[in-house]
Amino acid sequence: MSEVLIDVANVVKHFPLNDKIFGSSGVIHAVDDVSVQLHAGEVLGIVGESGCGKSTLANLIMMLEQPTSGTISFRGKDVSTFSKSERLAYRSQVQMVFQDTLGSLDPRMTIADVLTEPYNVHRNFLPKKDWPDKVRQLLALVGLDPNHANRYPHQFSGGQRQRICIARALALDPIVLVCDEPVSALDVSVQAQIINLLKDLQERLGLAYIFVAHDLSVVRQIADRVAVMYLGQVVETGDEARVLLQPSHPYTQALVSALPEADDAGVIKSGRIILSGDLPNPADPPSGCRFRTRCWMAQQKCADEEPALIERGTGRPTKCHFVTPTVDAPAAV
Amino acid sequence: MAEPVLEVDDLHVEFRTEEGTVKAVDGIGYRIAKGEVLAILGESGSGKTVHARAIMRILDSPPAHITAGQAKLHEVDVLALDEADMRAVRGAKIAMLFQDPHSALDPVFTIGGQLVELLRTRRGFSKHEAKTMSTELLSRVGIASPEERMKAHPHELSGGIAQRVMVAMAIALEPEVLLADEPTSSLDVTVQAQVLDLLGSVVAENDMAMVLITHNLAVAVGLADRIAVMYAGRMAELGPAKDVYASPIHPYTAGLLRAIPDIDVREERLPGIKGTPPNMLRLPSGCPFHPRCPLADEHCVEEMPPFEEVVPGRWTACWHWTEVTR
Numbered sequence A: 001m002s003e004v005l006i007d008v009a010n011v012v013k014h015f016p017l018n019d020k021i022f023g024s025s026g027v028i029h030a031v032d033d034v035s036v037q038l039h040a041g042e043v044l045g046i047v048g049e050s051g052c053g054k055s056t057l058a059n060l061i062m063m064l065e066q067p068t069s070g071t072i073s074f075r076g077k078d079v080s081t082f083s084k085s086e087r088l089a090y091r092s093q094v095q096m097v098f099q100d101t102l103g104s105l106d107p108r109m110t111i112a113d114v115l116t117e118p119y120n121v122h123r124n125f126l127p128k129k130d131w132p133d134k135v136r137q138l139l140a141l142v143g144l145d146p147n148h149a150n151r152y153p154h155q156f157s158g159g160q161r162q163r164i165c166i167a168r169a170l171a172l173d174p175i176v177l178v179c180d181e182p183v184s185a186l187d188v189s190v191q192a193q194i195i196n197l198l199k200d201l202q203e204r205l206g207l208a209y210i211f212v213a214h215d216l217s218v219v220r221q222i223a224d225r226v227a228v229m230y231l232g233q234v235v236e237t238g239d240e241a242r243v244l245l246q247p248s249h250p251y252t253q254a255l256v257s258a259l260p261e262a263d264d265a266g267v268i269k270s271g272r273i274i275l276s277g278d279l280p281n282p283a284d285p286p287s288g289c290r291f292r293t294r295c296w297m298a299q300q301k302c303a304d305e306e307p308a309l310i311e312r313g314t315g316r317p318t319k320c321h322f323v324t325p326t327v328d329a330p331a332a333v
Numbered sequence B: 001m002a003e004p005v006l007e008v009d010d011l012h013v014e015f016r017t018e019e020g021t022v023k024a025v026d027g028i029g030y031r032i033a034k035g036e037v038l039a040i041l042g043e044s045g046s047g048k049t050v051h052a053r054a055i056m057r058i059l060d061s062p063p064a065h066i067t068a069g070q071a072k073l074h075e076v077d078v079l080a081l082d083e084a085d086m087r088a089v090r091g092a093k094i095a096m097l098f099q100d101p102h103s104a105l106d107p108v109f110t111i112g113g114q115l116v117e118l119l120r121t122r123r124g125f126s127k128h129e130a131k132t133m134s135t136e137l138l139s140r141v142g143i144a145s146p147e148e149r150m151k152a153h154p155h156e157l158s159g160g161i162a163q164r165v166m167v168a169m170a171i172a173l174e175p176e177v178l179l180a181d182e183p184t185s186s187l188d189v190t191v192q193a194q195v196l197d198l199l200g201s202v203v204a205e206n207d208m209a210m211v212l213i214t215h216n217l218a219v220a221v222g223l224a225d226r227i228a229v230m231y232a233g234r235m236a237e238l239g240p241a242k243d244v245y246a247s248p249i250h251p252y253t254a255g256l257l258r259a260i261p262d263i264d265v266r267e268e269r270l271p272g273i274k275g276t277p278p279n280m281l282r283l284p285s286g287c288p289f290h291p292r293c294p295l296a297d298e299h300c301v302e303e304m305p306p307f308e309e310v311v312p313g314r315w316t317a318c319w320h321w322t323e324v325t326r
Helices: A054-061 A084-093 A111-121 A128-141 A158-170 A188-205 A216-222 A240-245 A250-258 A300-304 B048-056 B083-089 B111-123 B127-140 B146-150 B159-172 B189-206 B217-223 B241-246 B251-259 B298-302
Strands: A004-018 A025-039 A043-047 A069-074 A094-097 A176-180 A208-213 A225-230 A233-239 B004-017 B020-033 B037-041 B064-073 B094-097 B177-181 B209-214 B226-231 B234-240 B308-311 B314-316
Touching (some): A025 A208, A025 A233, A043 A216, A084 A094, A128 A158, A158 A176, A188 A208, A233 A240, A233 A250, A240 A250, A250 B189, B004 B048, B020 B048, B020 B234, B037 B048, B037 B217, B048 B209, B111 B127, B111 B159, B189 B209, B234 B241
16 A cells, blocks of 8 residues: 555544633533544545534644644654654645635735745745746646736636635645535536546646545545544544445434435435434533434443444444444435 | 416516626516425526525615516515515515524524514514414424423524524414525535425425525425526526426536536546636626537527427527437
């Protein structure tokens, strides 16, 4: 197997709750004992619903947050021990693409300014005389007209702005892109174009992606492996086709089943699992298995004992006591 | 078709901005009957939300102006009503459900307080009657222990529960028409499925007509009897939901269907729609979809195709509708 670029080991991130006005206290368990690895050239999809910790995990990897405990290593070295120059190098090799394109582009900077700003920070990367050529190359790389370099972000559509953000992320020749919901704000017709662009770039430049998304059908198109998160924990991880087509954790099953999908004749698929209830409070997660409050298979054991994320006969690690190689989904409620 | 409850005809809405006039809704029309669900499908800027806000008369004017058209509720054109008469219609005859329940609820008052106030002022209930009715409404929308929930403030509710409360408020005055604007788009998929189920049963139980505005084709086909597809302020296609989904007769609908990623199929490259959504300030000549359309020819560049019933019950605005394949 190819080199491990990013190794997230037993990472925990707790956010203290110190609300002076309402007097609440405690900690939000945003990420709780998560371990994932990203290999060179692969796409790791991280899926889950709002509040599951997937964006916090992305921010931890980007060193935008410090883990409460656990380590994140890049090419075998713990990032928290990086010297200043190592940190700078890390930040050029691991870049991020966000969901909100308007919010991540300065409205008063032209596209040329946006794309050359990384060279102002990373001084020795590219001599200034080469900047205009590089801007044209980057724009062409992401499918934009190189003659539009002097326009401002508001003059572009949402899909074009996401292309600009991707071009900026590529300015320093990174080897990893962390994409946090890169297509969720886009219309379907444009979303397909951006997914295709990310696939093209990955193949041409040999990039590795951490692709954070809530839309499983999108993740299916691009990820090689998938980690499913629920309330701060990874509940299932493995090869994309196995996890998304034959999910073994009941939560993954519910997620896949809840997708509104029709067959070619427009008939909605039957036998959907509709979960009852809502996400529990992340400041006070349930004992044992965190999914048990919404799980149709939950038993006393689930409240008493936290299941380990281990292989249970389905060929991939699953955090559930009652995984059987063929779990029957309940009939639609 | 049963007698229509709401009949929208040739609706035009313009936004007059410094950069020019945007024809956000450019002559759309449809009819919807009791108990029917009509999905209006479109991407951002297609005019689907603006059309609903025009019918509710809640557009900010300026910059928005309803320049032509009618929206008849039975025989009354709501677009011609004065504000006082419109207030009697809004909520009571036509109600609207918004995408973000938390910004639609008042953060300062409890859920119960807001429901009780609504029922007292609009239906003349006594305080006691209004409380009983509020509890009943909350349990009808599937909220467990409604008496307890009445005391909650909006920030204490999850998105799914808050949207259920909004559904309760929308049906509280027993409206005939519900305009649901992306009611599940801000919710997680597992919760989205719950709320869609609820909306389907609420419409059936109350024999309401629902206009479901969505960008999600699968959501539309799951809930709607008919689907209308909008592009650049105009109707592109209208027909029975399953037919539109299974055999579209407008190239834009076909393109959307192809562009939706399917969890069961990993595509080498997704067949998207080329180009970008139109700039509403500078719409292309002829058919607004022609720069992105695989079937476009000279005719499409020169002349806007009329929106016509080409097969009984099926409408399209395309010169080449017979050549469209899914």
